[in-house]
Amino acid sequence: MHVFEAVGRLLSFTRAAQALHLTRSAVSHQIARLEDELGQKLFVRETRRIRLTPAGAEYLDWVRRAFALLQEGTQAVRAPTRQVLRVSLLASFASHWLVPRLHRFQAQHPDIELQMDPSIRLSQPGVDTDVAIRYGRGDWPDVQGIQIMDEWLTPICSPALLAEGGPWRLPESLLQHNLLFSWSPNALEWSAWSGAFGCSLAGTRQTMLTDYNIVLHGAQSGQGLAMGRLRLLAPLLAQGSLACPFPQLVLRGDVSHWLLLPPGPPSPAAQAFADWLQQEAAMGESSSPIG
Structure with missing residues (x-):
């Protein structure tokens, strides 16, 4: 024929x-x-x-x-054509915030397949990834930045470490303990929190770790205090696997979670993902995650 x-x-x-x-x-x-x-x-x-x-x-x-x-x-x-959206993001954001909510995105957008690449390296949206989710002040060059949500900061530790040394009422109480840092070109969190509450970090013992998830494991195992990103960690605090020594000293810092897109109009898949991220983040943005 x-x-x-x-x-x-x-x-x-x-x-x-x-x-x-x-x-x-x-x-x-x-x-x-x-x-x-x-x-x-x-x-x-x-x-x-x-x-x-x-x-x-x-x-x-x-x-x-x-x-x-x-x-x-x-x-x-024929099955509907699926759009693939490559997302570079921090593993900590993926595991503690994004993945538990993904079923809602997939229900709303069954035609979009997210391919997530957990990495601390800042990928270039439009080159080696479609979009990226990063944590900082939003000053990355050559990208469009959409603020997803602010972050609330306060030190966290294991319940055992708090019971051993607490209760702690003053910020200076943490100076006798090891402080856990996640790698960053500049220490955004500890310096912002200590400056806000008048506590110098000079002379403290500090351990620099590669990734924030590793920092959390160190805190949970009693290796020291980490700076808690409460928008990510509220469930762990509620479960009791982490403790908050200073619930009255919570800083709404100038660091936020951002969605980074290439310059120019976003693709339909990227726009749908951006809209959904902002909607999800808005659900719990009005007050501190620990009250």
């Missing part, structure tokens, strides 16, 4: 053979077999050209309608 349609459309055995990547003799053989099966001549062979017989013209119309119907049926049953 495909051979017949090509010959009928092009009115040339040679050009049909080229279009179908067949030999001219193979095309001619297929047409001869079809004519034998139908008991009708489909083409009139002339010296320099061919033309359709009336039966051939009628049959070509049926074949074309049959092909169109097959194409329509194929499109009707």
